[in-house]
Amino acid sequence: MATQIFTLVGVLIGALTSYFATVVAERAKFRREMATRWDERKLDTYIQYVTCIKEIQRAALEAGRAHDAGTDASDALQEMEESENRRSILFETFVLLSNERAATAAHTVNQQTWKLLRTARVPSNGMAEIRPIPLVEALNVLHEAARSDLTISKAVVVR
Template sequence: MTSQIWTLTGVLIGALTSYFSVMLTERSKHRREMAIRWDQRKLDTYIEYAACVKEVADFARRSHRVEEGSRAHGELVAAMEASERRRSAQFEGLVLLAAPPVIEAAHEVNLTVRQMLERVRGHEPPRESYGFTGRLNAYHERVREDLGIRTRSWPVI
């Protein structure tokens, strides 16, 4: 009888050990899958935001090259305003998903884009530089840091 108890105890310990190891492995696998999913969502959000920002800036720059009051100018300004609304919506998603340094860098980009827009809306001539490229590069750097992408081997453009 005693040998049967030891055998049953050994089987029970083996079953519990197997159960807990499978449970821990599955939990770890689930966490990795969730991290990958959220990183992909963050990357998509970061890219969409940057694309909207560049689109708004491009429309703002182009609007200064056409005659003010012309049909082409009106179309560019309307397209710029539509892009600006999308940029604003994209920024809200970014705020929900991003790390604080990314949000701060995006705020700086937003300030620069707003300066560009205000000059277009006020029919003022464009400035030589708004600092847009530098701030967008800083945003890209913060995004890479947030996603854990090493940047030392990459040249800064």
């Protein structure tokens, strides 16, 4: 009788150990899947946001060239405004998904973008007044923060 009890206890301990090991493994798998899912969504949002910024910058520069040439800049300004509207919507998703460092960098990019927009909207401002350099510098900081948030390291160049 004692051997049967020991056998039964051994089977019970084995079953419980197997159950807990499976639960721990499934939880770890679920966490990895969720992290991957959100990282993919973050990456898509980051790419779309930066693309809008680049479209705004390009359209602002086109508007500046048009002002310098004395031609109509309305198409470039309209494209710039459409990109700004998309950027505004994407920014909300960006902030919801990103870490604090990336969100702060995106706020700085927004401020530099708004300066560029204000300058490009003035009909008398041409290329000399439109300076995208502060925006480019802010984008570089944002790129670094986004890579850090996504745990993407910089590629090492071997020579």
